[in-house]
Amino acid sequence: MSDPFLSIRQVRKAFGPTVVVQEFNLDVRQGEFVSFLGPSGCGKTTMLRIVAGFEEPSAGTVNIGGRDVTALKPNQRNIGMVFQAYALFPNMTVAGNIGFGLKVAGKPAAEIRSRVAEMLELIKLQEFGSRYPYQLSGGQQQRVALARAMAARPQVLLLDEPLSALDAKVRVSLREEIRAIQKELGITTIFVTHDQEEALSMSDRIVVMYNGRAEQVGTPFEIYNRPATRFVAGFVGTLNVIEGRVTDPAAGTVSIAGGAVSVGNRLAGRKAGEAVSLALRPEAIALGRREGRDGLVTGTIREVSFLGSVIRVRVAVGEALLSLDTFNSPASPPPVAGETADISFSSSDMLILDR
């Protein structure tokens, strides 16, 4: 990557004996939207707070725009931050909140007024400038918080689970809005979330974190389709894990309950008889035989869940219980639990989990 705008090098953070972030390295391009994704306690918020300056790293450096900001206080870093709890100042109007950073920076009143109006237009709350935070809904408050964070044109925008407290519908519309605004302004953004759907739908790149480490850094497509570790594979999306045994490493064949599959030349270094974990996304499995799919096993339908546009079917294959998704069609009735069924897949869609 040429000239990263935000560069995090060898960052480690420990609270007493507990290490919460370790060996964290990341380069972010200017204007890029990067998500830190992981379960609770994985260190993603701590890492964000280190970038913001609210936590001091035990080791490592943070550079923004070519300047080492590791030792700088949060108010010297020129960052904008949006919090999960909105954190609007209750004593100020919406306009007062948005203009706060500019006022602190000593900008002239006319400039503040014009920038506040611009930001209100951007978040489509032009009529709300004189209202107080308690007069706004959660979604509106978070949009104001976003406008406030961006009003002073920060170098980096940090979003700490900004959508977690909102209801599902608002969450979806607001994430689209945030992404659109971020693209429009071209602001370098780090977004912390535990919601994989949010991360996948909004990000240019995702950093999947686990136990304080970056397990994998990649585009949403790479993270979903080529997970680097067992954790990433399990955490991002639904995954069917099938335990098998290598039968012929050279031919790339693996025996699994209900049949055998070929995984091509991806068994290099493995021996015959060795246990191997294979994984398949639900959407990669089809009910019945399908042309062009080289994997075929037989099992028993255990459960059928109607999810509207999609029907999720659970099929027992040996000891494994595989989930597969099939589109709902009014013309054909859904499968019935207890029936025997063939399921097919392409061996190229099959993931081999190393760790």
Added chain:
Amino acid sequence: MKQNRFWSWIFLAIGVLYFLLPLIGTFEFSLKMRRGVYSLDAYEAVIFDPRFQATFGYSVMMALATIVVGVLLVVPTAYWVRLRLPSWRPVLEFVTLLPLVIPPIVIVFGYIRLYNTSSWLPLTGTAMGTNILLMFGYVVLSLPYMYRAIDTGLRAIDVGTLTEAAQSLGAGWITIMWRVILPNVFVAVLSGAFLTFAIVIGEFVLAALLNRPAFGPYLQLIGANRAYEPAALAVIAFAITWGCMALIQVVSRFAPRPPAQPH
């Protein structure tokens, strides 16, 4: 159910009588200075007494100074403890409760011993020094009320996140205190201020033993030598206290309302 309500009214009536009868009696007595008719003569005599004006004025000035010093001491301390030293809260709570269990006479004897004219800081040697000593004594006496009022105000807002939000927008500590924290606990500060005012106006022990011309010693002096004026003064003192309580209620209506919190 009906019977329960009956007894509730009875107990309420007993309570009201217990508190109001002495006040009504005192008020009625204060109006009897002129023989045979009700009049405000006692109030007139008190209000136009130059000593009343001097002592009341002195106590008001002392109360204002106490409020300023108390706010400057308590707001940053309570804020910092909430933000960075939460484990110290029980210690602070205990320390601020001490003035309720240590009698003012003990405090003032301690002061006189520590700050007399032969000590290393002879505050009692001058009138100004003694005024300062008295003011700090009042700060101590009002600490339980001032601290609790402000701490309650701080509890109503998310101090940590608001501070971080302000920092991320470039604000330093003074800006955060002045523009974010103080306006959001302003009503709590005012509540503490009015309570402090009410305490200082009627305080006797510290002022009397430090020999300062405050309203409390004046009340005692008039009470010992006059008949109707002390009753009028008592009613005035009650009116001031209740006025302060009413002001707390009024200003609390103008408190910044916290927005709906995420759930």
